[in-house]
Structures are given as C-alpha cells and as structure tokens.
Amino acid sequence: MMAKVTSTVEVADYAFGDTQTAAILSHGAGDTTYRRIGDHLYKALDHMPVHALKPGSDMARTLVGRSSAFDFGSFMTVVENAALDLASETAPGFTNVAYAGRALSRRDKPSSGLTAQLKAFDKSPQMGMAGGDEELGEWSRRFGEFMENIALVDGVVHVRSFEPCYRINLRPPETRSLDLDRMRVMEKWLGGGRQLDGRGIPLLGSDWELADNRYFSLNERERAVELADQLGFTREWLAGSHTVAVTVADPASLSSDFIKEETYRLAVAALDVADVVANEIAGFSYSNVTGRDALAARLDEIGAPERNLRALVETMDDADENALDQMTKDLASTLMREGEILNPGTARRISSLESALEFLDLRRDSMPVALLPAPRKMGS
DSSP states (O other): OOOEEEOOOOOEEEOGGGSEEEEEEEETTEEEEEEEETTEEEEEEEEEEGGGGSTTSHHHHHHHHOTTSSTTOOHHHHHHHHHHHTOOSSSOTTTTSTTSOOOOOTTSOGGGTOOHHHHHHHHSOEEEEOOSOHHHHHHHHHHHHHGGGEEEETTEEEEEOOOEEEEEEEETTTEEEEEEEESOSSOSSTTOOOOBOTTSOBOOOTTTTOTTEEEEEGGGHHHHHHHHHHTTOOEEOOOSSSOOEEEESOGGGSOSOOHHHHHHHHHHHHHHHHHHHHHHHHHHHTTOGGGHHHHHHHHHHHHHHHHHHHHHHTTGGGSOHHHHHHHHHHHHTTSOOTTOOOOHHHHHHHHHHHHHHHHHHHHHHHSOSSOSSOOOOTTO
16 A cells, blocks of 8 residues: 655755856756756756745645656656556556556646646555654655755755757758757656666667757767768758857766767667567568568568667666677668568668768767766766
8 A cells, every 4th residue: 555654854955165067058038057966967946945845835746746847757756666566467557556546537627737646645645754664764765865866055956957968950951950958868767777668678768769869968069060060961940939058167067978878879779670670571571471481581680680789788888889889780781671661650760770870970980089078877
C-alpha cells in the first residue's frame, strides 16, 4: 500500500560566492542564469524565494507530482517506479500497490493543475512521521536524495537542469536553423539512468531519434555555424519571434563538446532503424515462399552487426567511442539495398542517419588538438 509520512528534509543553502555562474540566457521575459554547484548544473528561479518550498505550496506539490515541470521529474515518479518493480503478470502496473494508480476523471478540472500523480498522492492515507520503521526510514532517505535536485543560493531557489545547448537542424538543400535547447535527448530524467525497452534498445530522452538534429555546447556556436556553412547550409531560418542572447560566463562550467553523446545517440538510432527495416523487409517478403532463403540471408546481414552494436550500447557510458562509431557505420551500411521496398519514412530515417554520421566525422576532424576540459558525464 502507498501511504504518506512526514519527514524533515534540509535543502542545501549556498552563498553566491560558493557557486560558479556558468551561463546567462537573455530573452524577452528576462534572464535565466545557470550555475554550477558541485558536480551539477542548476537553473535559478529568480521569481521563487525560499518560502515557496513550504509544505502544501504549489512548488512543493509540483515537486511531488508534476513530472513535466522539472528535468528531474517528480518524487511520485520514484514511487511509481518502485511500484512497477512489484508488478507481475497476474498483477501488472500498479495493481499490486494500493493507491499508487489514480487516473483523472472527467470531474477533475484540467485547469486545477491536478495530475494523476498528485491525485494518487492526495488520496493515499497519512501515517504520521517517518520514525524507527526501517522501510519508512528508507523512503525518507530517498526523498532526501530527491531533494538534492533543489538548492538555495542567497535565498533564491535553484533547480537541477539539463545543460543548455545549441540545436542545429540542417534542411536540404541549403537551409539551417540554430536554436537553444537543453541536452535532454540522452535521458528522460536527470539522474534517472537509462532502461532498456522490450527490444533491448536503451530508452533515451526527448527527440533522441531525430537524426537531423545536431547538438553543440554553448562553447561551440562558431564551430556549429562553420560546419553548416562548409556543407552548404548557408541560409539561416529563424524559428522564434525573438532573439536570445547567450553569455558564457565560465566555459569550464559547461561541456566542451557533445561528440561522445552524439556518437551514442546515433548508435541507438541505428539500432532502432535496423529493427524497423528488418520488420518491414520480413513483412513484405514473407509471402514469397521461394524467396525465404534470400530473406533469411538478408535478415542475417542486418542482424550480425546489429547484435554487435547492441552488446556495446548496453554498456552505456562505458562504451568505447571509436568502436561505437565504427559499429554504427557497419550497421547503417546494411540498412538499404537496391530493389527493396521500404516505407518512405523509413528510407528517410536511413538517409538522415547516414548524413548525421558523415557530419559527425566532419565535426571530429574540425576539433582543435587542445580544447577546454573533457566533456562532462551525460546529464551533469
């Protein structure tokens, strides 16, 4: 059964001088400041003083049950994952844990900000303080770890954030767009790690499968533009109605580049496309009885490099970058053959993957010998 308990948590409090301003993004609504505190990057919520964290406040409820509000999700996401660990074939989902699953009904007003997570939290029974009970103490510890995503700097709330970055999109024959984003493509939640889907392919973050997007550190704006120009993408398309100015206050507080992350992302994209291609080939060809031996050979042609790459990708951050790049290219080279019928969208994804791999090679070749500190670990 899911139940609420009361636990006291201290939020880390820093003086301004104990932190390092990494970057400031200026836009129509004002400035957004990112600061490095210890090993992580935090975003200042300048409108939010310390008393916004008091129990029952909108901020406190958001931390509990509005997963989309922050890059680290909500605490109810931690609770739900624990509930799913108790699931079984006979009791799937949250059915093994009372109060964990509460879908919104038509009577729940969307304008109230109520989420299914918050509804489950509100409906669960209160069991007092987390005291000597070992299991309750463990959950108190987990909540304390979750609240490490929050910091105070001179009385202003800061929240841990994915690193801000540039996202460049190349649109043949000659158009490019350069926008600000955050490096949220590598994992769904900060610190949440990566799970494998039913096919054994890692689950990454937002828009990870869009191979036409390339991600650059805020330290790399000039390099991103130069590479696009070099490939003939000289016309810039402005997506936004306002210009955002970026001030990098401390280059060493940001990643020097995202080549390692991009190499891993394209490897996962190749595995995903290979799975789609194999299913499409099998679906179109299986009715041809006389061609089944050829089909088996073709699927094995894709399957051999796919298995090699999958085994390396499963090592996550420990994967050797050069081996990962070569195995991705080996798999990509098997995905399209003359005369095969593929869905146009699949053919487009293969073309985008091949272009992205070529761009990544060009990007590696353009890197200076001496650079800023090595890229930080994904999600820092």
